[in-house]
Amino acid sequence: MGNESARLIAGAMSGTSADGVDVALTRVTGRGLGMKAELVRHHHRPYDAALRASIFQLRDSGQTSLSDLARLAREISLTYALTVNEALSGANLRASDLAAVAAHGQTLYHAPPDTIQWLDPALIAAEVGCPVVSDFRRADCAAGGQGAPLVPFADYILFRHPTKNRVLLNIGGIANITYLPGGLANADGVIAFDTGPGNCISDHIQDGAVDAGGRLARRGEVNQRVVREVLNGEYFRRAPPKSTDGPEMIGAFGEAERKFPMNRVTDRLATACAVTAASIASAVTRFCPAQVGEVIASGGGTRNAAIMGTLRTELGGVPVRTTDELGVPSDAKEAIAFALLAAATLDGEPSNVPSVTGARRAVVLGSITPAPTPSPL
Amino acid sequence: MGNESARLIAGAMSGTSADGVDVALTRVTGRGLGMKAELVRHHHRPYDAALRASIFQLRDSGQTSLSDLARLAREISLTYALTVNEALSGANLRASDLAAVAAHGQTLYHAPPDTIQWLDPALIAAEVGCPVVSDFRRADCAAGGQGAPLVPFADYILFRHPTKNRVLLNIGGIANITYLPGGLANADGVIAFDTGPGNCISDHIQDGAVDAGGRLARRGEVNQRVVREVLNGEYFRRAPPKSTDGPEMIGAFGEAERKFPMNRVTDRLATACAVTAASIASAVTRFCPAQVGEVIASGGGTRNAAIMGTLRTELGGVPVRTTDELGVPSDAKEAIAFALLAAATLDGEPSNVPSVTGARRAVVLGSITPAPTPSPL
Numbered sequence: 001m002g003n004e005s006a007r008l009i010a011g012a013m014s015g016t017s018a019d020g021v022d023v024a025l026t027r028v029t030g031r032g033l034g035m036k037a038e039l040v041r042h043h044h045r046p047y048d049a050a051l052r053a054s055i056f057q058l059r060d061s062g063q064t065s066l067s068d069l070a071r072l073a074r075e076i077s078l079t080y081a082l083t084v085n086e087a088l089s090g091a092n093l094r095a096s097d098l099a100a101v102a103a104h105g106q107t108l109y110h111a112p113p114d115t116i117q118w119l120d121p122a123l124i125a126a127e128v129g130c131p132v133v134s135d136f137r138r139a140d141c142a143a144g145g146q147g148a149p150l151v152p153f154a155d156y157i158l159f160r161h162p163t164k165n166r167v168l169l170n171i172g173g174i175a176n177i178t179y180l181p182g183g184l185a186n187a188d189g190v191i192a193f194d195t196g197p198g199n200c201i202s203d204h205i206q207d208g209a210v211d212a213g214g215r216l217a218r219r220g221e222v223n224q225r226v227v228r229e230v231l232n233g234e235y236f237r238r239a240p241p242k243s244t245d246g247p248e249m250i251g252a253f254g255e256a257e258r259k260f261p262m263n264r265v266t267d268r269l270a271t272a273c274a275v276t277a278a279s280i281a282s283a284v285t286r287f288c289p290a291q292v293g294e295v296i297a298s299g300g301g302t303r304n305a306a307i308m309g310t311l312r313t314e315l316g317g318v319p320v321r322t323t324d325e326l327g328v329p330s331d332a333k334e335a336i337a338f339a340l341l342a343a344a345t346l347d348g349e350p351s352n353v354p355s356v357t358g359a360r361r362a363v364v365l366g367s368i369t370p371a372p373t374p375s376p377l
Numbered sequence: 378m379g380n381e382s383a384r385l386i387a388g389a390m391s392g393t394s395a396d397g398v399d400v401a402l403t404r405v406t407g408r409g410l411g412m413k414a415e416l417v418r419h420h421h422r423p424y425d426a427a428l429r430a431s432i433f434q435l436r437d438s439g440q441t442s443l444s445d446l447a448r449l450a451r452e453i454s455l456t457y458a459l460t461v462n463e464a465l466s467g468a469n470l471r472a473s474d475l476a477a478v479a480a481h482g483q484t485l486y487h488a489p490p491d492t493i494q495w496l497d498p499a500l501i502a503a504e505v506g507c508p509v510v511s512d513f514r515r516a517d518c519a520a521g522g523q524g525a526p527l528v529p530f531a532d533y534i535l536f537r538h539p540t541k542n543r544v545l546l547n548i549g550g551i552a553n554i555t556y557l558p559g560g561l562a563n564a565d566g567v568i569a570f571d572t573g574p575g576n577c578i579s580d581h582i583q584d585g586a587v588d589a590g591g592r593l594a595r596r597g598e599v600n601q602r603v604v605r606e607v608l609n610g611e612y613f614r615r616a617p618p619k620s621t622d623g624p625e626m627i628g629a630f631g632e633a634e635r636k637f638p639m640n641r642v643t644d645r646l647a648t649a650c651a652v653t654a655a656s657i658a659s660a661v662t663r664f665c666p667a668q669v670g671e672v673i674a675s676g677g678g679t680r681n682a683a684i685m686g687t688l689r690t691e692l693g694g695v696p697v698r699t700t701d702e703l704g705v706p707s708d709a710k711e712a713i714a715f716a717l718l719a720a721a722t723l724d725g726e727p728s729n730v731p732s733v734t735g736a737r738r739a740v741v742l743g744s745i746t747p748a749p750t751p752s753p754l
Contacts, residue, residue, distance in 0.1 A: 066436075066486040
């Protein structure tokens with residue numbers, strides 16, 4: 001595709017860890033599954049501590065006042081806009097260079113067919129000065145799908161290989177994988193699902209703080225009975241497609257802990273990391289239909305040595321690489337994915353993968369909020 | 378404008394009374410303030426009693442669980458979609474004839490700059506099978522406006538007169554007026570604001586039930602001290618632009634009642650209607666800058682003889698007509714207005730009126746959710 005089809009999209013993502021917003025200024029060419037993406041700049045801005053606490057408190061209790069909920073949309077959206085504007089000025093670009101901001105929103109609730117990806121797209125459009133594409137999950141839910149995972153569309157575009165069977169692994173609050181058979185002609189054979197917890201249990205144990213590098217976890221001892229108890233749960237035995245969320249996984253871990261109590265925080269963290277690694281490895285082994293050539297990892301969890309060490313051991317000889325080695329910075333990957341999803345939306349192209357979400361058909365995702373004032377020609 | 382510019386839009390409105398959804402299949406030609414609208418069919422579907430009760434309960438308490446909130450979006454959206462589909466089949470039309478559904482959503486919270494107009498646009502798009510334009514108020518709020526009123530844009534298009542100064546009056550849960558000076562060349566001289574309560578106090582007194590025709594109110598006696606006490610409140614003395622909501626007006630009435638208690642429900646209803654009529658008349662007299670030639674009324678309150686009788690008395694010689702007499706059925710007016718607003722959104726045209734919302738500038742309103750599957754050519 002020539003330059004005339006290129007457009008710059010600011011993918012903006014805040015995951016279930018609610019640690020902040022990742023923006024990937026992404027140059028997109030082509031259409032549909034034939035798109036190509038080039039990362040121009042990645043920028044991360046953490047949420048204010050108070051905002052992060054509000055999000056956790058709201059999600060944990062499942063209760064809110066409408067005024068708090070409205071305030072939350074404003075604060076989340078202002079952080080999104082600020083992060084995009086910082087990324088633009090860092091790259092010497094302007095809002096008028098952007099075709100759109102692709103804003104994921106903050107997941108407050110996800111129980112298909114219901115989902116709440118919270119955001120005020122008009123506020124982002126006003127603060128940045130360009131159109132916003134948002135609320136990507138609802139259309140898949142309305143088509144009978146789980147509304148997740150959506151990243152496999154981008155995994156196919158970015159990482160498909162002519163011969164090798166690849167597994168893309170993302171370890172955020174939740175961990176998920178995408179299985180891409182080698183030489184696949186379209187997205188129909190893609191399998192993808194949440195394997196279980198990513199960092200959500202560790203984050204919960206530390207009340208929202210991050211165990212950087214997995215240092216505390218590595219000082220603890222794994223309670224194997226807890227690991228077995230959690231992995232024996234229904235979710236881990238069920239065949240994909242399937243998806244889960246932080247509260248469900250934190251709940252499962254909590255139940256196992258009540259049976260087999262642990263005293264030290266380090267042991268609890270070590271065990272949480274072991275559950276994450278074991279559930280990923282088990283999913284790769286049990287639910288990918290052919291021998292996996294390599295696992296390509298991304299997400300905050302790749303920096304956790306306790307998770308990655310155990311994962312490599314459990315996967316035996318399968319090489320575990322990172323998306324960084326393939327030119328896609330781990331921290332920017334999901335934001336790039338949503339830039340690609342937004343490009344599809346702007347083009348009127350479907351972008352869910354029904355074989356992974358369970359939707360009845362491929363549909364166009366998202367809502368488009370125009371720029372507040374039409375851009376001068 | 379020729380037929381080639383004509384597009385059919387299903388305006389879909391549910392007001393603060395939360396009595397159900399009004400759909401106006403509207404044929405729109407032209408662009409911006411030069412648009413013309415022709416009503417093809419109006420159809421009303423009441424909310425299920427349980428849904429209506431949930432909405433009232435949520436708004437009154439201001440508290441919710443996220444699961445209830447998500448379920449509410451689904452139920453509201455399914456009612457919207459069903460009402461549109463019934464209107465289409467009643468008119469022998471199909472979804473493919475529609476350029477879009479203009480879906481107002483249910484107001485759960487409105488305290489500018491925050492606003493929650495609750496809806497799942499992707500579900501409506503899936504159930505009807507066409508694009509949806511929704512969430513009209515956020516962009517005006519993001520531009521510093523009150524996010525309301527938005528109907529004056531349509532009032533200007535539908536009702537401007539070459540010489541006469543007209544007041545458009547809508548009596549829903551809240552009552553609002555639009556002042557249209559005669560011979561106005563653009564929308565800059567338009568004044569519009571919420572005058573105060575419409576039916577919200579009566580509805581509240583009757584726990585959500587409607588006093589049909591104002592029959593109960595007409596059997597009661599007006600407590601003039603309550604009327605004076607309420608109208609002496611800050612809101613009624615403040616100059617426009619201004620907007621209010623049901624809880625604020627119900628609260629003001631409740632305070633006055635505590636000072637001057639009334640025993641009979643009929644007296645309370647009569648007094649509520651008198652407050653509505655007196656606050657409208659006072660607003661027309663005090664806040665319209667020139668002599669008003671006629672008042673053109675619409676909304677459910679026009680069927681309340683207690684309100685309309687008192688209003689005519691208080692307005693003295695100013696004729697009070699209804700929009701029906703001018704070819705715009707009262708019950709369809711707001712839905713037609715949102716069809717016009719959606720047409721502007723699809724055209725990339727601004728449609729707030731900054732002189733009435735207080736916004737810093739004219740902006741494009743709403744978010745566009747594409748049809749789930751692109752329509753065949």
